[in-house]
Amino acid sequence: MTQQSHALALSNTSLAMAISNPGALGTIEAYVGAVNRVPLLTHEQETELGKRLRDHGDLDAARQLIVSHLRLVVSISRQYLGYGLAHADLIQEGNVGLMKAVKRFDPDRGVRLVSFAVHWIKAEIHEYIVRNWRLVKVATTKAQRKLFFNLRRMRPDGQTLDTEQVDDIARELNVRPEDVSEMEVRLSGREMALEGQGDEDAYAPIAYLSDEGQQEPSQVLERRSRDALQGAGLAGALEGLDARSRRIVEARWLQDDGGATLHELAQEFGVSAERVRQIEAAAFKKMRVALAA
Template sequence: MTYDTQAVALAPSNDLVAAVANPGALGTIEAYISAVQRMPMLTAEQEAEYGRNLRDHDDLEAARSLIMSHLRLVVSIARQYLGYGLPHADLIQEGNVGLMKAVKRFDPDRGVRLVSFAVHWIKAEIHEYVVRNWRMVKVATTKAQRKLFFNLRRMTPDGQTLDPEQIDDIARELNVRPQDVTEMEVRMSGHDMGLDAPVEDEDIYAPISYLSDDDLEPSRVLEQRDNDHLQSSGLESALEALDERSQRIVRARWLQDDGTATLHDLAGEFGVSAERIRQIEAAAFKKLRLALATAA
């Protein structure tokens, strides 16, 4: 996992400080939580003093004190995201990175306690981790989608499917479109599925079986291309090989966009019987089939 190297450098090395980057370093996550809960809290005066020393003199011991005293805050925030099925230690680890970034940017002269300032940074890192790892396919990319992702589960009663009225209420409360709520509900109700069937069970009807498009198979593409050629330039060349009367009959009977001429219409035009027009048409088709077969 990649960390902000400047932020990590703020913490000197000892067993508990090393555990900031790896909560499992103390053996178990319970041991880590127990250890950080015993860390002393800072008074407002101490916090302001350490903050100024870090800001003005790059005092790493001051940074260490600020970080260590707020590790319990990360544990508390990370616990709120256990419902997403991700390891508690990983959530704490990402939150610790956010805490380090907050300490690096902390300015005590703004009149805001570090605990209030750090919440945003801790949640931002945890949010990014959850969105990136909750599913193999990222479920939220836009700001509206992220807002829905982290609020929809909380606002959905007992995991039930939302009705139109509930969708409208949620969209109004979160200031998003109802269709965005519906789309996110569908995304969150799905699950990851392998494209191929497991090797040990090839009889499973995997998505690869019904997602492939046979029409894009190379031999079919070439066949379709040849067929299109015959229907355009090939057919036109074959028609030009016919005599003028046969061309007129075939075009009038089969290639007109404004309707099909009848045998009697053409019989009147050429001064022959309808049966004779049918015979000429049949002979023309025989010549066309032969010409097209030769061209293919």
Template structure:
């Protein structure tokens, strides 16, 4: 361990910042050059550091383990550059996986940290790639993730797969043929911006088809108020009328079988048709006033 204290000409704070943000050294090239100069640990040194971390929670031991494996993260992250994501971001996520591996490392199992850590590094980078490669998450199940990271490599020249090729890939990866076909469609597609670019106001964007003003909050609220007025509000307004006025209004306007005529109601009550009309007009006026008051209560609420 005699070489560890001079592993890199950087202050601990600088180095910690570089681990969490590979671009902190000025450029990704500077970071890679710096971590490649860090010395590797022997098996004995690695075991000793692992025991110190496990038994004493020695954070300086964890730091030494992490530093000696930063070049591994760079190497693994380089394998995922084909997804269009920044190398520094991939390294940063891989460093998180490395730190998780160091925390879980058991020096007594006889396995070098590099073998154990590579799985954690890849897991973190996989999650980052899947989460950020597209706006819409493209792989969620275990089979989809396996296809996501293997299908592009297995497609001949990037061309569409023939049915027999779909079957061969499904057997090779131990997934269903329909999963292969679905992932091929997902990988062949692309993101589409909902809105038009700010400098292209004349462009007709997909959001124009998605907008539905009838579902705006004010329209929905207005419809609910109208529904309430036509049900509960009307029933309460009718309760303010006397029995004869209620019957006349309901017979004339609130029946599904066609409204009764003034003469029919006049004969029923033994009064003139003109008198029925007057009662009806007064009842409707009273209903209108009651409903207007109910609507005003809605607005105030």
């Protein structure tokens, strides 16, 4: 066994748990030191391991590919420390992306794993940050996510943007100027404690936030309708609607980017927003009957 193979064999033992839990080695510093001591693979070794995994499902080959690239995840995760999330958590999510990249790696394409894995690692870390950066989510659409990860860097000295700067950023990122302005406001919002201290109790958010358990009947029905739409009978229920009703339901509730508003659909069909709401309510009623059948 060569020195490099011996080092990788040791790494498979000491870093197996650390792949999914970077804190398993005690401290994040110990983990970083351990992954940095793992030798890098040569192109020939990487190709051989990739073929063993692809052609024979060799899990040991997959493990060696993953362990030898853990230092890449550490390096990339450092770029996202400014979001207030634990470094170990960022590494853990990045490792998930690395494992996805290894699973899809094709050594015959002539591309090194490091180049292929970067995109998967960043994608997992981005998703984790968006889910967890704040209790109230600040980025849901593609444009908002693009701004979320670029606006801080592009905003000069962290100052408020003027109209010309907003337009410049919008052109560079291929988004709308209003999206830039909205994300600037969201990123500038300060955190606020849910409960106050002493005399501040009456003005703290806990004093005036609504109780989700005491929703209005219309809100309860709307929530139940959304839950029902996610069931297995969705396709059949949609087929029972006319074209306009189906378009409204799909545009409002079945889109990844948050869905269209009543006013947007009103303009599309040339009717009032209230009429769109009525059509939507009738469609939900018809779909509930179909789902219950």
